[in-house]
Amino acid sequence: MKNAIIKLDDVWKTYRMGNVKVNALRGLDLAIKEGEFVAIMGPSGSGKSTAVNMVGALDMPTKGKIYLENRDISKLSESDLAQIRGKKIGFIFQQFNLINTLSALENVALPMVFQGVSKEERIKRAKNILEMVGLGDRINHKPTELSGGQQQRVAIARALANNPEVVLADEPTGNLDSKTGETVISFLTNLNKKDKKTIILVTHDMNIAKHANRIEFLKDGTIVKSKKLRIGG
Amino acid sequence: MLQDYISYVFENFRKRKMRSWLTMLGIFIGIAAVVALVSLGQGLQQFIDEQFEAFGTDKLIIQPKTGFAPPGSDVTTIELTSNDEWVVERTRGVIEATSFIMENVKVEFNEQIRFHQLFSIPTDEGKKLYDEINQFEVQDGRDVRKGDKFKVLVGIGFIEDDLFQPNIEVGDKIEINDIEFKVIGHYERIGNSGDDRTLVITEDAMREIFNVEERVDFILARAAKSEKPSNVAVRVEKELRNFRNLEEGKEDFVVQTSEDFIESFQNILLAVQLVLVGIAAISLLVGGIGITNTMYTAVLERTKEIGVMKAIGARNSDILKIFLLESGILGLAGGAIGVALGMGFSKLVEILVATTGNTFLKSTFSPYLIAGALLFAFLVGAISGVMPAIRASRLKPVDALRYE
Numbered sequence: 001m002k003n004a005i006i007k008l009d010d011v012w013k014t015y016r017m018g019n020v021k022v023n024a025l026r027g028l029d030l031a032i033k034e035g036e037f038v039a040i041m042g043p044s045g046s047g048k049s050t051a052v053n054m055v056g057a058l059d060m061p062t063k064g065k066i067y068l069e070n071r072d073i074s075k076l077s078e079s080d081l082a083q084i085r086g087k088k089i090g091f092i093f094q095q096f097n098l099i100n101t102l103s104a105l106e107n108v109a110l111p112m113v114f115q116g117v118s119k120e121e122r123i124k125r126a127k128n129i130l131e132m133v134g135l136g137d138r139i140n141h142k143p144t145e146l147s148g149g150q151q152q153r154v155a156i157a158r159a160l161a162n163n164p165e166v167v168l169a170d171e172p173t174g175n176l177d178s179k180t181g182e183t184v185i186s187f188l189t190n191l192n193k194k195d196k197k198t199i200i201l202v203t204h205d206m207n208i209a210k211h212a213n214r215i216e217f218l219k220d221g222t223i224v225k226s227k228k229l230r231i232g233g
Numbered sequence: 234m235l236q237d238y239i240s241y242v243f244e245n246f247r248k249r250k251m252r253s254w255l256t257m258l259g260i261f262i263g264i265a266a267v268v269a270l271v272s273l274g275q276g277l278q279q280f281i282d283e284q285f286e287a288f289g290t291d292k293l294i295i296q297p298k299t300g301f302a303p304p305g306s307d308v309t310t311i312e313l314t315s316n317d318e319w320v321v322e323r324t325r326g327v328i329e330a331t332s333f334i335m336e337n338v339k340v341e342f343n344e345q346i347r348f349h350q351l352f353s354i355p356t357d358e359g360k361k362l363y364d365e366i367n368q369f370e371v372q373d374g375r376d377v378r379k380g381d382k383f384k385v386l387v388g389i390g391f392i393e394d395d396l397f398q399p400n401i402e403v404g405d406k407i408e409i410n411d412i413e414f415k416v417i418g419h420y421e422r423i424g425n426s427g428d429d430r431t432l433v434i435t436e437d438a439m440r441e442i443f444n445v446e447e448r449v450d451f452i453l454a455r456a457a458k459s460e461k462p463s464n465v466a467v468r469v470e471k472e473l474r475n476f477r478n479l480e481e482g483k484e485d486f487v488v489q490t491s492e493d494f495i496e497s498f499q500n501i502l503l504a505v506q507l508v509l510v511g512i513a514a515i516s517l518l519v520g521g522i523g524i525t526n527t528m529y530t531a532v533l534e535r536t537k538e539i540g541v542m543k544a545i546g547a548r549n550s551d552i553l554k555i556f557l558l559e560s561g562i563l564g565l566a567g568g569a570i571g572v573a574l575g576m577g578f579s580k581l582v583e584i585l586v587a588t589t590g591n592t593f594l595k596s597t598f599s600p601y602l603i604a605g606a607l608l609f610a611f612l613v614g615a616i617s618g619v620m621p622a623i624r625a626s627r628l629k630p631v632d633a634l635r636y637e
Contacts (some may be wrong), residue, residue, distance in 0.1 A: 111546050158545065210481045
């Protein structure tokens, strides 16, 4: 498995609910290569979200190993993980998850604050990215003053702030109408094709998933089917 | 980085204006109280220091032990006499001694009757010593001197403060205990209503006209430069005890040095300040708990936001800093308002006290007091925010993101 940017190796995640142990992931194996566009699909309760949390270094497995660029991150401290997340992974959420007290520009600049980027550099880069997603004239608007589609574009811009290798989008179109959803997906496709970003997309919508190179179907905490759509980007 | 956190923090205050104000209220009442109390206390301290500096440290004051009644009032049964003064004067280490008498008298002018204190002053060689403790200049007319009999010098209160209608003028005739006196002059303003409303005649006049025979109310002595005033005081006490046939520990008089006075004033002032500042500290504690409460609420409210920040790269320490800063700034802002209010309040007290004729109380605002109060307010805020901030920083990103 050469060039795997993220690799999950026999990953188990067990939650304790009262006296009952629930296995959200049961020996999940997944490898994502650099530059790939992978969609993860599955019914609710399939362990989709848990898998994404693992891939995004937001959560630690109960058992098994997670490699990011061949480095085992399953034993790192929360602060080290935060640094890695901030630098290597850009998150896009279903609910946009922008910070409402900050302007579009400040939201996009925030990940750079945590990486210690200088203020001038932050503002310059945040402006550039916002222009790129077509919001150059909205940089001082608060999220509440933007439409859903615009908010999601701000979120995409924020995900790209630290120029990460991987963009992880968890149901990014779930809260958008289909037309706006299409625009967002075309952004992601472009990122993959033009900028060679690795995209991991979680969705339950086949129409969205079909844009990926590969679809992984998840059920009961493990991959049950893998489907290649196109080869290469 | 810090700057970004601060602007983020202020946005959050703006979003929750009412709550931020109420939280700060808890702090600024406490800080205002501390600033007002300390600045007035320092003002009072400064006044006392100035008084005693003028007074000098070589003085001894001997008074009868009177319990709660002031000397000269009817309750006093213990009396010192000119014989005691003579004993004091003869004690080793004492260079000179003098005494004065105080009577509560009825003053009548233009058919109005008021009660005031009448002091005698020595007109012999003791006058110099007396003047050292009563450094009041005669502003108009002249001082009383040897041979003045029905002549009285008055405090400025009689001339300017509408004690009588109309105010008394130099040259007017007034009756003291039904005996007519001529006002020959008045003192400058001293600044406290007690001193500004006294009347002064010569010792001879006091004894002759008001039938004070041997009694003296205050004996004043000067210690030699080569001696420690406290040592001289011990000797004076011993001599007087022997003269008055008293056992040690059962003295019916007190000997105090100027240093004793300074010390006892300072002790009283300190005790009063400590008690008041202690009360203010309790209000600060309560204010701090208010901040803790607000911060816990803020952490709950922003749980998801914390999750997002962690997802995009915020370390635990970043979250900790943000929340500590937020609570610290709440404290600091409350403190700043408190300092302003406290300064205003102590100025107000100064002005109110001045309207009663007491201009000695000047509130002083040292930069240390202001900087100290602000720093303290910030610390109260930050410390109150420690628990909520730790809780925020330890939230797991997955759990926080899922929080609704």
